[in-house]
Amino acid sequence: MQPLSGFHRAGTNVKIYDWAKILSPETVTLGSDIIIDDFVFLGSHHRLIIGNHVHIASHASISGGGDVLIGDFAGISSGARLISGTDDFTDGALTGPTLPPAFRSVRRGRIVLGPHVVVGSNAVVLPDVTIGEGSTVGAGAVVTRDLDAWGIYVGAPARKVKTRPRELLLSNEQRLFEQYGCSTPQYRSATCLDEP
Numbered sequence: 001m002q003p004l005s006g007f008h009r010a011g012t013n014v015k016i017y018d019w020a021k022i023l024s025p026e027t028v029t030l031g032s033d034i035i036i037d038d039f040v041f042l043g044s045h046h047r048l049i050i051g052n053h054v055h056i057a058s059h060a061s062i063s064g065g066g067d068v069l070i071g072d073f074a075g076i077s078s079g080a081r082l083i084s085g086t087d088d089f090t091d092g093a094l095t096g097p098t099l100p101p102a103f104r105s106v107r108r109g110r111i112v113l114g115p116h117v118v119v120g121s122n123a124v125v126l127p128d129v130t131i132g133e134g135s136t137v138g139a140g141a142v143v144t145r146d147l148d149a150w151g152i153y154v155g156a157p158a159r160k161v162k163t164r165p166r167e168l169l170l171s172n173e174q175r176l177f178e179q180y181g182c183s184t185p186q187y188r189s190a191t192c193l194d195e196p
Contacts, residue, residue, distance in 0.1 A: 046067050064082075112129075
């Protein structure tokens with residue numbers, strides 16, 4: 001397991017496997033009860049917050065240099081990609097990180113995964129997207145716009161096909177808190193990204 005020194009903030013019971021790669025840990029806030037598997041890549045960000053009870057599976061990546069919140073109880077499956085920044089291909093600028101900034105046009109955005117969001121294997125989430133509480137994104141889906149809460153989304157671009165059982169899931173969360181206590185602080189909304 002990797003040590004937790006160097007992070008902006010770190011909770012308890014955080015397991016980061018040895019072959020996970022984390023650039024700029026000083027910009028990363030970790031909640032409690034987190035597992036980050038081997039071969040996960042967390043690139044440099046303006047701010048990255050990983051909430052409580054979060055699992056990031058092997059070969060997932062979070063990159064792009066923007067702001068990212070992974071809310072409490074969220075999960076990122078194997079091979080999923082969260083991309084918070086990208087070159088702008090429409091204005092004639094040169095592209096690629098090997099070039100001086102004056103020759104590039106890079107758009108950095110914000111990605112917010114609400115509580116209980118699951119991003120399926122090999123799904124891609126692009127900049128300036130909020131995925132509402134409790135929604136799931138199916139394997140291989142591409143998310144280019146905000147998704148409403150408690151939906152099940154599939155395809156490219158992602159579209160809603162079903163609804164998740166909100167009351168049952170939140171009831172189970174409450175039972176967990178009653179039995180084991182509630183982690184603090186909680187990471188449940190985009191306002192976390194604006195706090196010091």
